Amino acid sequence: MSETGKQRRSRIELGYYRRPDAAARRRGRLVLLALVAAGAWVAAAPAWEGGAAGVRLFQQSRLASRGPLAGPHAMWDSSCEACHVPLAPMSDSRWRPALAWSKGAADRKCQTCHAGPPHHKNQLERDVPSCAECHKDHRGRDSSLLAMADAVCTSCHGDLERHADPSAGTLATAAHATEFDADPAHHPVFTPPPSGDDSSVGRILFSHGRHMAEGLVSAPGGAAFRYGSLEPADRERYGWSAGRDGAPVQLRCDSCHRLEVTPAAANPELAQAIVPTANGVMQPVRYERDCRACHPLDIDPKAPDRRVRHGLAPSVVADDLRRYYTAQAVLAEPTLLGRYVPARPMPGRPAPAQAEQAGKAADEKTLIALKRLFGTAAVDQARGGQDLPLGRGGCVECHEFKTMSRPLVDLEAAAGLAMKPVVARSTWYESAWFNHTPHRALECASCHPGATEAGEKIERILPKVEDCTACHAPARTRNGRAEGGAGMSCVLCHRYHNGDEPGGGLAATARMPAVPMTLEQFLSGGPTQSRDR
Amino acid sequence: MLVFDRENWPYHRFWCWAVVVATGAAVLWYVAYGGLFGGSWQWPGGSSPPGFTFGVMGGAIIAFEMLLWPRKSLWRGWRLGRTKYWLTAHLWLGLLTLPLLILHGDFRFDPSRSTLAVVLMWLTVIVVFSGVLGAVIQNIVPRMMLDRVPAETIHAQIRHVLAQYRDEAEQLVQATSGSAQAAVESTPTPVETGRRIGRAASMTILEPATPRHVADSEALIAFHREHVEPYLAARSGAKSALASPRRAGALFQALKANLPDPAQAVADRLAELCDHRRQFDLQARLHAWLYTWLAVHVAISIALFVLMIFHIVMALKYV
Numbered sequence: 092m093s094e095t096g097k098q099r100r101s102r103i104e105l106g107y108y109r110r111p112d113a114a115a116r117r118r119g120r121l122v123l124l125a126l127v128a129a130g131a132w133v134a135a136a137p138a139w140e141g142g143a144a145g146v147r148l149f150q151q152s153r154l155a156s157r158g159p160l161a162g163p164h165a166m167w168d169s170s171c172e173a174c175h176v177p178l179a180p181m182s183d184s185r186w187r188p189a190l191a192w193s194k195g196a197a198d199r200k201c202q203t204c205h206a207g208p209p210h211h212k213n214q215l216e217r218d219v220p221s222c223a224e225c226h227k228d229h230r231g232r233d234s235s236l237l238a239m240a241d242a243v244c245t246s247c248h249g250d251l252e253r254h255a256d257p258s259a260g261t262l263a264t265a266a267h268a269t270e271f272d273a274d275p276a277h278h279p280v281f282t283p284p285p286s287g288d289d290s291s292v293g294r295i296l297f298s299h300g301r302h303m304a305e306g307l308v309s310a311p312g313g314a315a316f317r318y319g320s321l322e323p324a325d326r327e328r329y330g331w332s333a334g335r336d337g338a339p340v341q342l343r344c345d346s347c348h349r350l351e352v353t354p355a356a357a358n359p360e361l362a363q364a365i366v367p368t369a370n371g372v373m374q375p376v377r378y379e380r381d382c383r384a385c386h387p388l389d390i391d392p393k394a395p396d397r398r399v400r401h402g403l404a405p406s407v408v409a410d411d412l413r414r415y416y417t418a419q420a421v422l423a424e425p426t427l428l429g430r431y432v433p434a435r436p437m438p439g440r441p442a443p444a445q446a447e448q449a450g451k452a453a454d455e456k457t458l459i460a461l462k463r464l465f466g467t468a469a470v471d472q473a474r475g476g477q478d479l480p481l482g483r484g485g486c487v488e489c490h491e492f493k494t495m496s497r498p499l500v501d502l503e504a505a506a507g508l509a510m511k512p513v514v515a516r517s518t519w520y521e522s523a524w525f526n527h528t529p530h531r532a533l534e535c536a537s538c539h540p541g542a543t544e545a546g547e548k549i550e551r552i553l554p555k556v557e558d559c560t561a562c563h564a565p566a567r568t569r570n571g572r573a574e575g576g577a578g579m580s581c582v583l584c585h586r587y588h589n590g591d592e593p594g595g596g597l598a599a600t601a602r603m604p605a606v607p608m609t610l611e612q613f614l615s616g617g618p619t620q621s622r623d624r
Numbered sequence: 625m626l627v628f629d630r631e632n633w634p635y636h637r638f639w640c641w642a643v644v645v646a647t648g649a650a651v652l653w654y655v656a657y658g659g660l661f662g663g664s665w666q667w668p669g670g671s672s673p674p675g676f677t678f679g680v681m682g683g684a685i686i687a688f689e690m691l692l693w694p695r696k697s698l699w700r701g702w703r704l705g706r707t708k709y710w711l712t713a714h715l716w717l718g719l720l721t722l723p724l725l726i727l728h729g730d731f732r733f734d735p736s737r738s739t740l741a742v743v744l745m746w747l748t749v750i751v752v753f754s755g756v757l758g759a760v761i762q763n764i765v766p767r768m769m770l771d772r773v774p775a776e777t778i779h780a781q782i783r784h785v786l787a788q789y790r791d792e793a794e795q796l797v798q799a800t801s802g803s804a805q806a807a808v809e810s811t812p813t814p815v816e817t818g819r820r821i822g823r824a825a826s827m828t829i830l831e832p833a834t835p836r837h838v839a840d841s842e843a844l845i846a847f848h849r850e851h852v853e854p855y856l857a858a859r860s861g862a863k864s865a866l867a868s869p870r871r872a873g874a875l876f877q878a879l880k881a882n883l884p885d886p887a888q889a890v891a892d893r894l895a896e897l898c899d900h901r902r903q904f905d906l907q908a909r910l911h912a913w914l915y916t917w918l919a920v921h922v923a924i925s926i927a928l929f930v931l932m933i934f935h936i937v938m939a940l941k942y943v
Contacts (some may be wrong), residue, residue: 094775094896099775099777099785102777102781102784102785102788103777103778103781103784103785104781104784107778107780107781107784108780110780112779112780113780114779114911114912114915114916114918114919117919118915118918118919118922118923121919121920121922121923122922122923122926124923125923125924125926125927125930126926126927126930128927129926129927129930129931130930132931133930133931133934149739153738153739153740154739154740154934154935154938155740155938155939155941155942156738157669157670157737157738157741158732158737158738159737171942175941175942177941177942178940178941178943179943180943181671181942181943182671227669229737229738231737239666240659240666242659
């Protein structure tokens with residue numbers, strides 16, 4: 092009784108295939124649902140702009156954007172055309188040959204806010220990348236716009252002779268830089284700025300070794316400088332504590348070298364608080380703050396409160412002193428003011444003897460004070476009597492004369508005195524950038540090993556490549572100890588723009604945008620995007 | 625047609641190697657560009673030269689993949705190559721899109737950044753894996769169908785065939801165990817059950833056991849009313865005692881013990897009809913496995929295609 096295949100086939104309706112079966116109908120409904128869902132998302136995305144966190148995942152900017160913008164650009168997260176020019180590539184460098192009609196369009200957008208001055212005067216036009224080639228955005232709020240591959244730099248610096256215009260001047264940097272390590276073939280040695288060539292620029296006559304010695308003695312067994320010699324207001328800053336007036340002074344690096352700070356004065360409770368600036372550079376050493384306590388510009392042991400202001404020209408100092416001593420004479424003998432004293436001797440009218448004597452006395456005192464400031468052997472004795480380390484004292488203890496027409500034997504000679512100007516540096520390696528703040532936990536001598544030795548030279552004090560590569564190198568283990576691992580990319584220390592003026596920094600005039608914008612223009616991506624244009 | 629059998633493998637071998645080589649080359653380019661071989665590693669994004677190339681290739685492949693539907697339904701009579709070759713290319717190129725688009729998408733599956741990019745990535749993964757699952761199912765289920773459903777019929781016609789079975793069972797039982805008048809009325813005559821389409825017509829021939837009344841066979845009617853009729857009529861026969869072959873065998877054994885010899889053949893036919901019903905249930909389950917993946921695959925593919933076009937437009941506008 093079982094059915095044959097023919098019988099089974101005969102049970103099938105002939106036109107069954109003309110009607111969609113259940114599976115096909117289900118499939119059709121699912122396809123429709125998928126189409127509606129996809130279309131609804133695209134269509135409704137603008138309505139979700141600025142919605143709650145959950146809804147924000149579906150908002151319009153998320154449809155086009157490959158990720159949130161970096162913090163500095165966050166306000167344009169939903170305004171694509173604040174930075175993008177429609178159908179023009181952000182990076183021309185990558186889309187070669189660049190589309191003629193859109194070439195540089197995106198870069199011009201960037202430069203509305205960032206001037207982006209040239210790297211160097213001898214760079215070749217063909218090597219200049221688009222802004223977006225180096226500064227990649229859409230990598231998250233906390234991403235860095237400066238983070239880029241070393242290849243961006245080494246593509247030229249690996250063989251700079253092929254990537255520099257020789258007609259624009261000689262190269263001021265190494266011809267080959269491929270990676271950061273202690274091998275000079277890979278990265279040039281650190282070079283401090285040239286010193287001594289320019290005779291018009293002075294230097295501070297200063298010994299780190301002597302200042303770091305206990306009691307600031309010049310030689311073992313020499314007279315020590317003690318806390319009692321400092322004014323009470325200055326003692327604590329240099330490590331004094333109660334009952335230690337007779338103890339020798341022991342300076343530390345941060346007695347004079349301090350990080351650049353920003354006073355938090357807006358909040359009264361934090362009025363005294365200071366925070367390091369983002370740049371993390373050391374403040375230049377300043378006389379008033381760092382030197383005066385030990386090197387006061389005294390002029391007269393009998394007038395300990397009277398001091399010369401730092402930074403004045405010798406002739407100005409001489410005039411000030413002359414006026415001071417003359418005033419002192421008048422205060423001592425007020426009758427001097429009641430007598431006529433001609434400006435120059437007149438025939439038949441000799442100057443009053445008392446006034447002449449007072450004038451001469453003021454001149455003499457002025458000359459003594461000038462000698463105290465500008466140096467004589469007698470002053471050394473005077474300083475020795477004050478329990479100060481032996482030195483020349485006054486201005487010439489630290490500064491050099493620019494001109495000295497003749498010995499300082501009278502007041503006229505003071506007019507010919509001039510000191511060499513001193514450039515107070517906060518940055519020694521001008522082509523690189525260093526942030527002291529993250530390195531604060533280290534002893535200063537870890538990177539500045541020669542600073543405590545006598546007879547040091549600046550070349551010995553400044554760090555070398557080897558001092559950096561202890562940490563800034565690939566992670567490795569040496570003698571069972573982990574080393575390296577800190578970042579070593581080019582942009583950790585170097586900046587690209589305005590390379591011919593490395594000291595200019597971000598605030599350099601060359602980096603200023605051409606046209607300042609109103610707040611409304613700024614928020615809408617520049618003047619061309621503004622509604623009022 | 626099984627996708628991978630010994631006969632078809634030669635067609636797949638070329639594609640298999642092509643996909644492996646293309647994936648290897650893509651990964652090599654990607655890691656070389658990212659700086660793995662010297663320099664610091666940076667993930668190449670979707671707009672980097674390799675990322676963009678992979679995106680274009682992936683998009684072109686997806687567009688080709690979508691053409692399988694018109695090829696199979698709209699352009700059936702056109703000379704565009706055999707569907708078998710289209711399916712082979714569809715399979716392997718579809719597989720290739722996964723590595724290409726993952727490299728293009730920068731391995732990003734985290735929705736906290738670009739939702740569209742991440743949705744596209746996940747849709748791609750679902751489409752490819754549903755396709756792979758489909759290919760596996762297409763290799764397994766037809767074999768199972770062949771082995772375990774010898775009474776297989778067209779899935780859409782199962783209910784139609786079951787209705788005929790129900791009628792046949794009713795007529796058999798009435799003819800055998802009903803009144804003599806009922807036996808005469810239930811004499812099977814060829815009945816045209818199909819529709820006439822043009823010159824062709826389908827005829828369903830109901831040819832049961834000889835319609836002869838058998839005395840003392842009332843147990844057959846009771847059994848039919850209690851078990852067979854509900855089982856054949858039910859939308860799902862899973863709850864019936866006859867759904868289990870063992871229990872069904874026992875029940876029919878017991879029935880036959882109470883039937884005279886002339887009615888045994890009718891009981892056997894009823895058992896056969898119930899067995900077919902069981903096979904149809906299994907066929908329906910296997911059919912669901914065989915085609916449910918396709919519904920997901922097609923629907924998600926459509927969504928992927930629509931969103932991909934939007935992604936391309938936006939990416940070119942804000943490139």
